[in-house]
Amino acid sequence: MPFRVDPSLKDALADATRPLVGMWVSSGSALMAEICAGSGLDVVLVDGEHGPNGLEGILAQLQAVRGHPVTAVVRPPVNDAVVIKQYLDIGVQSLMVPMVHTAADAEAAAAAAHYPPRGVRGVGSALARSSRWNRIPDYVQRASETITVMVQIESAEAVGNVADILAVDGIDAIFLGPADLAASMGRLGAQDHPEVVAAVEHCIAAAKAAGKPAGVNAFAEATARHYLGAGAGLVVVGADVTLLARGSEGLAATYIPQ
Template identity: 70%
Template sequence: MWICSGSPLVAEICAGSGLDWLLVDAEHSPNGLESILAQLQAIHGHPVQTLVRPPVNDTVLIKQYLDLGVQNLLIPMVNSVDDARAAVAATRYPPEGVRGVGSALARAARWNRIPDYLGSAAGTISVTVQIESAAAVEAVEDILAVDGVDAIFVGPSDLASSMGLLGQQEHPDVRAAVGHCLTAASKAGTPAGVNAFNPTTARHYLDAGARFILVGADVALLARGSEALASEFIPPAVSDDGPTPPVSY
């Protein structure tokens, strides 16, 4: 599930739920370096895998995330082979990549308490790239062939938008594009995941070859759960002009 609240307490609750993986998101959520660090610390020790998504495929941000101790990255908006290569290079020290060296200052190396961290770090990091545009779908076979891309993750929402189908994640053309990516990943022997909050759609993608899937989010569960309580126990407010309109911001 997504962890979007920015709260270490919520992250810890989710980490102990029995779910097998969490995504701490900084692309569409109020997460900075400090809150990501606190959530990693809260999740640590629970039997759950944690991915972290930066807001952008940026070498400097990826360096900072890795030094915090992030080991599994989900890189958004990877639309081409060049994008995928840049993401991988950001996770590797020279000469294989461009990651800056700061292990003596970094939680990732336990402040130089991990012997030969510089030589072994690449083997402790996974790079999952996000396929979420029509261009990325078209290039997916080439993206999958990039050395260092460990998995792909398909985002149907942005994919639908790029296809001129904003808000229509369930459109047959979008589902077909997702299916194309899952098939390509299977042929390449690379794990592929997908976002699907609709249980029927989630099961469809699992049957189509998805190896991992996001089926909920902390903030969405809280929103829908609190709405359900309100619906059950609070009568709707009605004025002479009809129901009270929603609050705008």
């Protein structure tokens, strides 16, 4: 029986009648990923950059969330063609590539995600979950349709180059990382500094002008609503580990004398 390819993030963004809302799964736990996938949020983002995630763990999380009406996005630790190839082969369809500072960085990310002649992705579909071991008809010819490449704008240099990054063929969306952006602007820990907010807003506007979606990290509700008002198509509003940390601290504060 032929297998189908699930929609990727670019499909979800294109079909959405409102901005999408998501959360990080940074624990490396398939169980946590499954719980978050059933929450009613639109997107779960599996973090291979700051979370303890190897290939086997990411595969387990993809399998855990697949039965839920949610889009899985995976962030590799680095913009590297070999790592991206491995992620795609285990079935990642929506990539968030970190630390993209220039159009050349964006071109490298896009090339890594696509088979030749468009890119440099190694062809191993017969061995890979991505094609369901060649059970998806014409996978290698259609693979580019099934993959989303979102790149992270998280430095002052990237903000300056955002229009050129957005113009790269194969870049489907950008995602703003205000924490690293603030650090690169000399505002470490001050994600809500007016200069940082203005830089984020500038990038959202640039994406809108280019006809591509922009997403942003915004764990504080007021900040999230601000960026929604500024035109963000995806807002990531929390993480499994932070929810557990704050929730467990709340239990301790409630029941243990201080």
